Amino acid sequence: MSKIMSKVKYFNIKDSVMLLIDHQVGTLGFCRNIPHKMIIQNTRALARFAKELNMPVLLTSSQEERAQGPLLDDLKKILPEAYEARVKRGGIANAWDDPAYKSAVQKLAGGKKDIIMAGLTNDVCIAYPAVSMCAEGYNVLVVQDAGGSPSQMADDTARRFWERAGARTITVNALACELGKDWSTPEGGKMIGIVMEEIIGHLDEMTKGIGVK
Template sequence: MKKLILSSIIALTSLCVFAQKPSPGLLNPTNHTLIMIDYQSQMAFATKNITIEQLRNNAAIVAGASRIFKIPTIVTTVAAKSFSGPVFPEVTEFYPQANFLDRTTMNSWEDANVYKAITATGKKTIVLGGLWTSVCIVGPALSAISEGYNVYFITDACGDVSKEAHDQAVTRMVQVGAHPITSMQYLLELQRDWARSETYKATTDLVKKYGGAYGIGIQYGQEMIKH
């Protein structure tokens, strides 16, 4: 009976939702580019506004979401071989090292290869996440806005050397029109409706692996529905 009721709800919801146009004020799988910046060990060592465990999990949610929904994604590093070191395994799980764009500039917008990759996607909305908020996120955010881009940044997938540094960077970006979101918000905004069966399992599997208490809740709920 539970399965029959659940199937009926999903079917009815699907008929309504898929007839609707995407909400223009929300992110969707086709309207933006994701840029993941400097998720590297050396940059993480000094991060203080969030625990490394939380940062790694949130980076995984963002990277996983972009892979599930086929988002154009650019992963950048800075001085990978000489200073900043390897990228988090939670990112390389979804994106191979060979495709990363390494640079010397603190502002990735000022790197010719990164800029070319961003503009080549043809998307005028970008989503940013990375280390550090006050340098490597503020730089491209302000640069992109000055060129007419719509900018989002994932606050809990960004880290900095202190809470104050992170918070002031967030304030600065918001003041010029950037939009703060969180990693889980990013994932769920892309999924938007549990009736979207083609991404349902991948989304819930990602949350169960990296989503903390929420992931345990999904595991529990799915198990209970079986009985």
Template structure:
């Protein structure tokens, strides 16, 4: 793949979070809103834990959509969302410029809505030669079928589909990497459902002889 390792490495990646806002969350029917929020927060925490630059962008925040989800903002205390007018964040000079300024060519994209404000910049970035990974379980669509069809189109265009836990595990790769172990483990315990329960149980209840 153009000399780039297949597995994701934090130092190669930049993350674009698009329109994670309540006004758009209200219309999301492809995934439970609670699950969507959990996944988006986990993805944001993962970026911070592994030093991946995050560009967050919002639209119509003062007139309809509201600010970046407070829980996502809390996970990204040093990130200020870029407000834009275009549906396609790639057509906003500030948002696109922020991605380009990182110099990184592996772009992780997540947000709302899958059919528009996620798909448009992802398709545009693919066309410009970026290797795009859509974190599908941190995206929401208007209906399950429209979400699925948007993901199919993205995949056919050359984007790759992934999910937040795979991103985290791919970044960590080896639980003996102590520099990120505690942060990665904490994210899984708090946001990883049954897998997180298992990690918590292992630490608290299983004592090697």
């Protein structure tokens, strides 16, 4: 076990870039394995991590004028500049295959290789770019509970797909621990504050209907 754990690459704030992919009102409706409220609150937390810790962040959407719809209004409010600069894809499912998106990520990263990624849906919009970016030498961390899939089987299959390619899976709360490291530091204090406000403070709403009391 210790030999396996020694190979894990832990992320930090200064070397990481955050990619939020297709958090659109329509794609949210495609998710059936996780409560929508949970996806929204976890996504809000990620957006605030990026904003309040000055992490580079890029938003993208696909065919906003169709069933996918616009990006969540929460992202527009929390990250107004990133929202205006979002990459609006014409329909390419694997965002990394879109030249405009790939160029935008590379420009934003500026040589950084640690990518924190989340979006809708995990089985399509996250799985494929995660695998593609791993193949090109990026270290990819997928925040699974800031997204979802049409079924639990689809989500589980997607996770196995990107993990076989070398990406690691994490949850929002665990990401806060990994990036913040120490709650007594200014950065750690900000992260735990966001977790308390966006996640812990909404647990009853987030878990309603899934058998958690």
